[in-house]
Amino acid sequence: MALQPRLDLRPYFQTLDDIDGPLNWESLFANDNPVEVEVGAGRGLFLVNAGLSNPETNYLGIELSYKEGRRAARRIHKRQMPNVRVLGGDAKLIVGERIPVNSVSAVHVYFPDPWWKRRHKKRRVFDDVLLQGIRRILIVGGNLHVWTDVEEYFQVMTDLVRETSWFGPQITPAERAAEHDLDYHTSFERKKRKLGLPIYRAMWSMLEK
Ligand SMILES: C[S@@+](CC[C@H](N)C(=O)[O-])C[C@H]1O[C@@H](n2cnc3c(N)ncnc32)[C@H](O)[C@@H]1O
Numbered sequence: 001m002a003l004q005p006r007l008d009l010r011p012y013f014q015t016l017d018d019i020d021g022p023l024n025w026e027s028l029f030a031n032d033n034p035v036e037v038e039v040g041a042g043r044g045l046f047l048v049n050a051g052l053s054n055p056e057t058n059y060l061g062i063e064l065s066y067k068e069g070r071r072a073a074r075r076i077h078k079r080q081m082p083n084v085r086v087l088g089g090d091a092k093l094i095v096g097e098r099i100p101v102n103s104v105s106a107v108h109v110y111f112p113d114p115w116w117k118r119r120h121k122k123r124r125v126f127d128d129v130l131l132q133g134i135r136r137i138l139i140v141g142g143n144l145h146v147w148t149d150v151e152e153y154f155q156v157m158t159d160l161v162r163e164t165s166w167f168g169p170q171i172t173p174a175e176r177a178a179e180h181d182l183d184y185h186t187s188f189e190r191k192k193r194k195l196g197l198p199i200y201r202a203m204w205s206m207l208e209k
Helices: 025-029 045-053 066-078 091-098 118-123 128-137 151-164 187-194
Strands: 013-015 035-039 058-063 084-088 104-110 138-148 200-205
Touching: 013 066, 025 058, 035 045, 035 091, 045 058, 045 066, 045 084, 058 066, 058 091, 066 084, 091 128, 104 128, 128 138, 128 151, 138 151, 151 200
Parallel strands: 013 084, 035 058, 035 104, 058 084, 104 138
Antiparallel strands: 138 200
């Protein structure tokens, strides 16, 4: 059986190998609208819903797994969304070095992998290195959003943020019941809500630097 040629998902999906030096929002989105970044975009439900609801905002999803990133990008390609892009690569590197300083109005981190085993915990994406990168890219007044079903990881993340004093008070975003299967914040939120698990949520605004 002949293999199907792989769908060319550019410009919706690219990897760091496709981009030299720092990211350039104007060349990625062909406008200078505000940019929001999602760390660990998975299958892209947040990117699609947010991108459709806010056409004047650009969204970049960063995803370590090219397979998942391509899956997210297929949804975006299907809808030909001009304001959403997925970049395959490590968020710590991309946020820490490749995204221009003070150029992002929000960072979203939803259901980051918990890496339960003690010896694996250093693989967790949300740590002091990522947080320094987030501080680097967020504009003053920009927002950091974090959701997880893992209470212990939520505590770690909120403690890390609080220890920096870079952000204003912690806010808990309101909950809203989903009206249909695609009306969830992310695919993992759907999975965890259907198991009846509580979802821990926090949002902070970046103070003066
Ligand atoms: C549990 S999934 C959640 C996906 C999505 N946010 C959701 O809520 O449905 C976590 C995702 O983060 C990605 N990820 C883990 N470490 C990462 C890193 N260092 N950089 C970018 N993505 C990462 C994983 O590949 C995975 O797709």
